[in-house]
Amino acid sequence: MRLNKMAQQTQQSGQSNKIGNYLLLIVFVVLALSVVALFVAVETYFIGDIIAAGIFAGIGGIALAICLFLLYQYRRQATEVKIDIPKVMTTIECQNKGCANKTIREFQRGDYIFKDLDVACPKCGGKQMITAIYKEVKVKEKTYSV
Amino acid sequence: MSFIPGNDSPILQILSLGMYVFFIIFIFYGQRIQMYVMVREVENSLHKLRIIKEEGRKTAIEAIKEIGKPTADPSARVDRYLEYFTIGPQSMDPAGIVHKLDHILDTRDERLKEDVRIMAPEAANNDVQINNLENTLEAAMALNYIYKVVRHYYIQGKKTLSLYVIMQLQMILPLVMKEAEAYASALKAFAYGQPIGDGVGPLIASKLMHGYEVRKVPKDCVVASVPFEGRNALVLKAEGPGGNVGKPGDAIEHVIEEQQGNIACLIMIDAGLKLEGELVGEVSEGIGAAIGGPGVDQFKIEAKLTKYKIRNYAVIVKEDVGDAVSPMRKEINDAVDKVIERVRDVVKERTKEGDTILIVGVGNSIGVGQ
Ligand SMILES: [Zn+2]
Numbered sequence: 001m002r003l004n005k006m007a008q009q010t011q012q013s014g015q016s017n018k019i020g021n022y023l024l025l026i027v028f029v030v031l032a033l034s035v036v037a038l039f040v041a042v043e044t045y046f047i048g049d050i051i052a053a054g055i056f057a058g059i060g061g062i063a064l065a066i067c068l069f070l071l072y073q074y075r076r077q078a079t080e081v082k083i084d085i086p087k088v089m090t091t092i093e094c095q096n097k098g099c100a101n102k103t104i105r106e107f108q109r110g111d112y113i114f115k116d117l118d119v120a121c122p123k124c125g126g127k128q129m130i131t132a133i134y135k136e137v138k139v140k141e142k143t144y145s146v
Numbered sequence: 147m148s149f150i151p152g153n154d155s156p157i158l159q160i161l162s163l164g165m166y167v168f169f170i171i172f173i174f175y176g177q178r179i180q181m182y183v184m185v186r187e188v189e190n191s192l193h194k195l196r197i198i199k200e201e202g203r204k205t206a207i208e209a210i211k212e213i214g215k216p217t218a219d220p221s222a223r224v225d226r227y228l229e230y231f232t233i234g235p236q237s238m239d240p241a242g243i244v245h246k247l248d249h250i251l252d253t254r255d256e257r258l259k260e261d262v263r264i265m266a267p268e269a270a271n272n273d274v275q276i277n278n279l280e281n282t283l284e285a286a287m288a289l290n291y292i293y294k295v296v297r298h299y300y301i302q303g304k305k306t307l308s309l310y311v312i313m314q315l316q317m318i319l320p321l322v323m324k325e326a327e328a329y330a331s332a333l334k335a336f337a338y339g340q341p342i343g344d345g346v347g348p349l350i351a352s353k354l355m356h357g358y359e360v361r362k363v364p365k366d367c368v369v370a371s372v373p374f375e376g377r378n379a380l381v382l383k384a385e386g387p388g389g390n391v392g393k394p395g396d397a398i399e400h401v402i403e404e405q406q407g408n409i410a411c412l413i414m415i416d417a418g419l420k421l422e423g424e425l426v427g428e429v430s431e432g433i434g435a436a437i438g439g440p441g442v443d444q445f446k447i448e449a450k451l452t453k454y455k456i457r458n459y460a461v462i463v464k465e466d467v468g469d470a471v472s473p474m475r476k477e478i479n480d481a482v483d484k485v486i487e488r489v490r491d492v493v494k495e496r497t498k499e500g501d502t503i504l505i506v507g508v509g510n511s512i513g514v515g516q
Binding site: 042086088107109110111112113114115132133134135136137144 | 339349356423475479
């Protein structure tokens with residue numbers, strides 16, 4: 001049961017990661033804008049408009065602080081551990097040659113390859129055996145064209 | 147004072163002053179900054195390793211509680227188990243070292259299994275469960291060790307503030323993390339008794355031997371006599387479905403002696419490490435004793451083969467470290483029939499009808515019956 005929980009967790013974290021990437025982009029844009037705002041503040045200060053300079057400096061400072069805080073948070077999140085555990089499936093085949101009914105279900109504790117099952121074939125009532133246990137990794141591996 | 151002649155804009159002045167400061171800082175502290183970045187990277191990985199390790203310990207304890215039904219809390223005993231070490235034999239005078247190593251490994255194996263029996267009294271008489279628990283604990287042990295070694299170099303690097311200590315650690319870190327993740331998924335597979343990628347050898351052997359009479363051979367292996375392309379094939383594998391690699395070296399010696407050396411060829415089937423860029427589940431063929439581990443089994447097999455001048459062919463299924471110890475991937479499962487075809491070709495081309503051949507499926511037999 002722990003396994004299932006882990007699988008769900010990893011799915012969720014995968015989604016939040018995608019959102020995280022967009023967020024990161026926005027954060028960087030805001031970061032750049034806040035730096036510009038600070039520069040403008042300095043410039044307006046030298047021109048002599050102290051009130052405008054104060055406003056620009058305030059906006060820039062707050063935006064910068066928020067961005068840095070978000071980046072710090074993101075970093076902490078990124079270090080959280082994800083152990084990806086895909087579902088392991090058990091293939092059951094009917095031993096009756098004429099039937100060869102095949103069912104695939106999730107792995108249960110106690111399953112092993114070439115285990116004779118007590119449960120009779122739902123089609124013909126023949127004996128059933130576990131013929132394969134494997135996991136399917138869905139993520140496509142990056143291929144490098146070399 | 148103007149840093150840029152001919153331009154008096156105060157912003158440009160500040161900017162160029164900033165640039166100078168930046169350069170000066172980098173000239174004197176560049177390496178130090180680089181080191182802090184590296185330390186940070188290592189810190190993150192170490193943090194991750196600690197979580198993986200804790201998770202492994204928890205999984206092991208839970209599995210023991212669930213299967214073994216101990217009366218007392220096994221945590222303290224598990225912690226002691228995780229710190230268990232093995233001292234290798236002295237190699238100053240290497241003659242006879244293989245048997246010394248063999249003896250040490252036997253003692254270790256026995257000792258660990260006894261410990262597991264004490265921890266899990268309910269499963270004490272169930273070899274399958276004991277083997278699975280032992281494998282689970284060994285994976286947890288490996289994770290614990292990896293964490294401690296990385297932590298050692300990390301602290302040492304921080305203490306000495308040496309770029310080179312930190313750099314070495316940072317360089318191998320991706321590989322270390324990959325291995326740790328592999329062990330983490332192995333732990334789950336072992337706790338649940340799922341077949342792993344390394345089990346492809348035993349899986350192929352049991353596909354060949356299924357339905358024929360099976361007998362046990364020392365140590366922890368099974369063998370069956372199977373008609374194969376008009377030859378008599380002795381098919382050998384570690385006994386399943388418990389997590390167990392057996393001692394194929396001893397088993398092969400035993401079978402060859404039983405046949406008085408009258409064996410046309412030995413074909414070993416194993417999972418082989420793939421290089422990056424190769425596909426998982428690729429089948430390739432060669433010669434030599436295809437067996438991993440500390441080398442004891444390989445030594446014994448080679449010695450026996452040389453004595454009787456038996457040819458040794460190998461067929462391997464390519465996979466990476468992670469695949470080898472985590473639940474078997476579909477690609478590896480699909481390679482089984484391809485390997486059997488390859489073995490068929492080798493047997494047809496290299497032996498005569500009526501010959502006796504020995505086919506060995508090397509690897510961990512967890513989740514694979516016979
Ligand atoms: Zn049926």
